[in-house]
Amino acid sequence: MSINEHDIREVELKAEAIRETIIEMLVAAGSGHTAGPLGMADIFAAFYFRILRHDPKHPEWEERDRLILSNGHIVPVRYAAMAHAGYFPVEECLTLRKFGSRLQGHPEREKLPGVETTSGPLGSGLGQAAGIAYGARMDGKKFQTYCLMSDGEQDTGNIWESVMFAGANKLSNLTGVIDRNNIQINGMTEDVMPLEGLRAKYEAFNWHVIEIDGHNIREIVDAVEQAKAIHEKPTLILAHTIPGKGIKDIEFDYTWHGKPPKKEEAEKFLAELRTLKGKIMGEHQ
Amino acid sequence: MMQPDAKLAENIFQKPESAATRDGFGTALLELGESNEKVVVLCADLAESTRVLAFKEKYPKRYIELGVAEQNLATVASGLANYGKIPFITSYAAFSPGRNNEQIRTTISLNNVPVKIGGMHAGISVGPDGATHQALEDLALMRVQPNMTVLSPCDSVEAHKATLAAAAHNGPVYLRFGREKTPVITTADTSFEIGKAQTMWESDHPADVTVIATGPLVYQALLAAKELEHAIPVTVINMHTIKPLDREAIVAAAKATGAIVTVEEHQVAGGLGSAVAEVLAQEFPVPQEFVGVKDKFGQSGEMKELLPHYGLDAAAVVAAIKKVVARKTI
Numbered sequence: 001m002s003i004n005e006h007d008i009r010e011v012e013l014k015a016e017a018i019r020e021t022i023i024e025m026l027v028a029a030g031s032g033h034t035a036g037p038l039g040m041a042d043i044f045a046a047f048y049f050r051i052l053r054h055d056p057k058h059p060e061w062e063e064r065d066r067l068i069l070s071n072g073h074i075v076p077v078r079y080a081a082m083a084h085a086g087y088f089p090v091e092e093c094l095t096l097r098k099f100g101s102r103l104q105g106h107p108e109r110e111k112l113p114g115v116e117t118t119s120g121p122l123g124s125g126l127g128q129a130a131g132i133a134y135g136a137r138m139d140g141k142k143f144q145t146y147c148l149m150s151d152g153e154q155d156t157g158n159i160w161e162s163v164m165f166a167g168a169n170k171l172s173n174l175t176g177v178i179d180r181n182n183i184q185i186n187g188m189t190e191d192v193m194p195l196e197g198l199r200a201k202y203e204a205f206n207w208h209v210i211e212i213d214g215h216n217i218r219e220i221v222d223a224v225e226q227a228k229a230i231h232e233k234p235t236l237i238l239a240h241t242i243p244g245k246g247i248k249d250i251e252f253d254y255t256w257h258g259k260p261p262k263k264e265e266a267e268k269f270l271a272e273l274r275t276l277k278g279k280i281m282g283e284h285q
Numbered sequence: 286m287m288q289p290d291a292k293l294a295e296n297i298f299q300k301p302e303s304a305a306t307r308d309g310f311g312t313a314l315l316e317l318g319e320s321n322e323k324v325v326v327l328c329a330d331l332a333e334s335t336r337v338l339a340f341k342e343k344y345p346k347r348y349i350e351l352g353v354a355e356q357n358l359a360t361v362a363s364g365l366a367n368y369g370k371i372p373f374i375t376s377y378a379a380f381s382p383g384r385n386n387e388q389i390r391t392t393i394s395l396n397n398v399p400v401k402i403g404g405m406h407a408g409i410s411v412g413p414d415g416a417t418h419q420a421l422e423d424l425a426l427m428r429v430q431p432n433m434t435v436l437s438p439c440d441s442v443e444a445h446k447a448t449l450a451a452a453a454h455n456g457p458v459y460l461r462f463g464r465e466k467t468p469v470i471t472t473a474d475t476s477f478e479i480g481k482a483q484t485m486w487e488s489d490h491p492a493d494v495t496v497i498a499t500g501p502l503v504y505q506a507l508l509a510a511k512e513l514e515h516a517i518p519v520t521v522i523n524m525h526t527i528k529p530l531d532r533e534a535i536v537a538a539a540k541a542t543g544a545i546v547t548v549e550e551h552q553v554a555g556g557l558g559s560a561v562a563e564v565l566a567q568e569f570p571v572p573q574e575f576v577g578v579k580d581k582f583g584q585s586g587e588m589k590e591l592l593p594h595y596g597l598d599a600a601a602v603v604a605a606i607k608k609v610v611a612r613k614t615i
Binding site: 129131134135136 | 325346347349351352354356357359360361362363364365366367368369370372387388391392395396397
């Protein structure tokens with residue numbers, strides 16, 4: 001089922017609200033990652049406000065789709081999306097990384113219902129997602145399992161063990177999404193440890209691969225619909241994204257991987273995001 | 286004398302039965318296959334030697350092959366447990382938890398999901414394979430992880446019970462098993478409770494020393510106690526649970542005998558001896574001697590050659606007993 005223009009606009013507005021919350025929470029936290037969360041805001045908005053079968057008031061609902069975040073360091077975008085979706089009050093986002101908060105610097109399953117898994121150390125999300133998908137298939141469960149990954153963590157051996165396992169077992173109820181933003185901590189991915197041709201690598205491991213613009217809501221939603229229709233193998237959505245998307249000073253700049261904006265910068269960035277929101281509304285009205 | 290309440294096997298000093306602890310794991314898995322539908326078994330290309338082949342043949346849909354991929358072994362099991370299964374993962378202890386320690390830490394212990402980790406061929410007794418395959422640090426790796434329960438059964442019968450107990454325990458568990466056949470000390474009637482130490486040998490006179498042993502070396506501790514029967518009164522405790530440790534039993538032993546010897550097929554750093562010393566230092570300090578591997582890697586050889594070479598046999602326990610008794614100030 002494709003998505004109409006009205007619904008696209010709704011999701012885009014959610015994405016911008018998520019971006020604003022990300023900036024606010026990072027400033028309040030005084031540490032954390034900026035580029036990754038901003039770059040994934042559209043994908044998280046599409047999942048939480050369009051794709052997932054979930055119930056924010058009952059995060060442990062057995063039939064829910066599972067959204068596994070493998071690269072735990074971009075969790076501010078997940079917290080922001082969950083808060084806007086109604087899992088917890090948006091104000092709680094400002095407790096990110098603070099003592100006693102449920103919003104740990106990297107997500108913890110036992111701290112906050114709905115985050116599904118503890119993650120941070122890279123490379124271990126896809127195996128967990130494959131385990132959930134395998135168990136669900138054993139029991140004839142209908143829910144989907146999604147695993148969001150970074151491109152940098154494709155460096156890890158564990159990821160490729162999981163890619164091989166999911167391909168061999170034809171886990172068609174599993175969909176991976178790679179945030180292909182081309183940056184990692186030490187620089188551009190192709191300089192640090194070249195990943196290309198990433199598409200051909202996944203295809204060689206018996207995965208169906210769809211490449212999309214990770215900021216185009218229609219392409220995100222359509223890709224997931226296509227993935228659900230493929231019953232022979234798992235699907236990888238290779239989502240090309242712009243790190244720091246929405247804020248010109250941050251976009252494409254790998255030095256923003258692991259630092260938060262300063263207070264003065266944040267005011268400027270928030271103004272820019274609010275202008276962008278006006279632009280989205282203008283374009284669609 | 287053998288502690289009658291422990292209901293141990295008769296004639297263990299004459300002609301004991303022998304079986305590998307990994308065999309007890311295998312038979313327990315078959316029983317669990319029948320009794321608990323949630324139990325699934327994951328293996329990293331070592332089905333026969335980790336004793337899960339029979340489960341694979343009887344319950345093929347609940348057996349999951351990972352190939353030589355120990356990191357994925359841990360993470361896939363974490364996902365299965367997160368979903369609602371009770372996964373047992375098996376490989377050699379040198380690789381799991383040796384190679385996949387971080388995945389166990391983050392995705393099993395911190396996630397707090399009920400994955401059961403079977404570490405096979407642990408200790409130096411695996412023999413001819415040499416140092417690469419002789420896991421001597423697995424107890425240390427596992428006992429420092431919050432949420433993790435650590436079991437180290439002394440024989441195949443206890444290994445069977447420990448495996449059943451692990452399945453019933455709602456949390457992560459590490460189970461340590463050996464490759465070689467070793468004497469069967471316990472019987473079906475011997476009790477087994479996670480976290481509850483077991484006295485196996487008591488002397489007629491008040492004991493001068495308590496030997497706290499774990500794994501198949503419990504037998505060497507019993508041999509030592511028997512040898513010293515008419516010279517030094519000894520108590521022998523089987524500490525099958527390394528974590529949660531039975532602090533009460535350790536403190537009671539320290540108070541009653543004033544000296545402790547720990548015995549394990551593991552580095553003395555970080556294992557049972559260290560765990561016991563942590564309790565004694567806090568609660569009731571008494572002299573302690575450590576029988577274990579002293580900061581060395583192993584090497585190829587037969588178990589009967591390696592145990593004496595590394596000071597892990599009954600003679601080494603006897604020497605440690607004499608030494609600790611001489612150190613007693615009371």
